[in-house]
Amino acid sequence: MDIITSKDNEVYKNLKKLKTKKYRDLEGMFLAEGRKFLEFKETPKIIIFKEGVSEEIIEMAKDHDCRKIILTEKLFKELTSQENSQGVIICYNSKINELENLEDNIVILNRVADPGNLGTIIRVADAAGFKDIILTKGSVDCYNDKTVRSSMGSILSMNISYIDENEVVEFLKEKGYKIVVTALEKDSVPYTKMKLKEKNAFVFGNEGEGVSQDIIKSSDEKVIIPIYGSAESLNVAMATGIILYDVRNRLENR
Incomplete structure (x- = not known):
């Protein structure tokens, strides 16, 4: 040594x-x-x-x-x-991850900026049985030391890729994914009422600004997590966990 x-x-x-x-x-x-x-x-x-x-x-x-x-x-x-x-x-x-051979249900992160949030999302996605995370470029580096630490090792088993924001919608449509975004819009529905297809991409946005308007406008369904108390909103990592576990439950009970 x-x-x-x-x-x-x-x-x-x-x-x-x-x-x-x-x-x-x-x-x-x-x-x-x-x-x-x-x-x-x-x-x-x-x-x-x-x-x-x-x-x-x-x-x-x-x-x-x-x-x-x-x-x-x-x-x-x-x-x-x-x-x-x-x-x-x-x-x-570092893993060389490519945008090929993706599973039928994937996670998209649009400009997520906080390394701790990204690490927690990687961890919760792994726990919920999701293997593919695509980040739009401009998001925090997945190998940031705080991200790696917050992932608690899950970063070693996940397929994490980056793609330009202006290309992500075209890519998902081309691959046949239904695009589900978390967004507070007039036509948003509670996440418990979203309708899954054979292939689904779940999009979560920046901590302060949410999902970009271009992606929202091109989405197939917009969902919200209802707030029953006085909290203004949920942390993006927490919101991701709630929705991914709901999806996992549905997939297990098909």
Whole structure:
């Protein structure tokens, strides 16, 4: 196991660069932090330990056949994104996801901006049995450290792709998807009354602005989640969970 003590070490400098989206895109790699990621079967590219990390964590990493390095506490502190780190960071190859072989029910995220929201959506979509998420370009990077952390590992098993906003409707129509958007419009219906077809794309929008008007106008059905109390609205991740679990329930009972 290599021990890195200098900030001028090339491996260390390259790992630090992965904290930026530009370099993640360029290198096709991203960082995930925490012992939880050692429990997944996905093969890491590198496992990085903090000097003095517990033997339990080192033991957990033995099942992974990859390069392992130790950083001094000072260097690790510059790499971690957590205040109370568990002392292990995993470097993975990014998945090359394509807009082919999609399942019949998919999730579309239109300019979702908050990394924590995206991570939670990835997690809840995975839990509800959805495997495909398409984000319109301009949405937050799915490999942002907060997104990866909030996904609790689900990012490793999801098919996540990006597409230009002005192309998404044409793409969905071409592939035969019914477009269902969450939108507060005059003709919106409660989500419990939406009608599913054989192939459906469920669209959720930006935290402040919702789904873009161009997508709303091109949609096949608009749905809302009724508010019965005094809350103004629901968080986009929560709204996504409510609707996806309703869809899952319908699919299971067809």
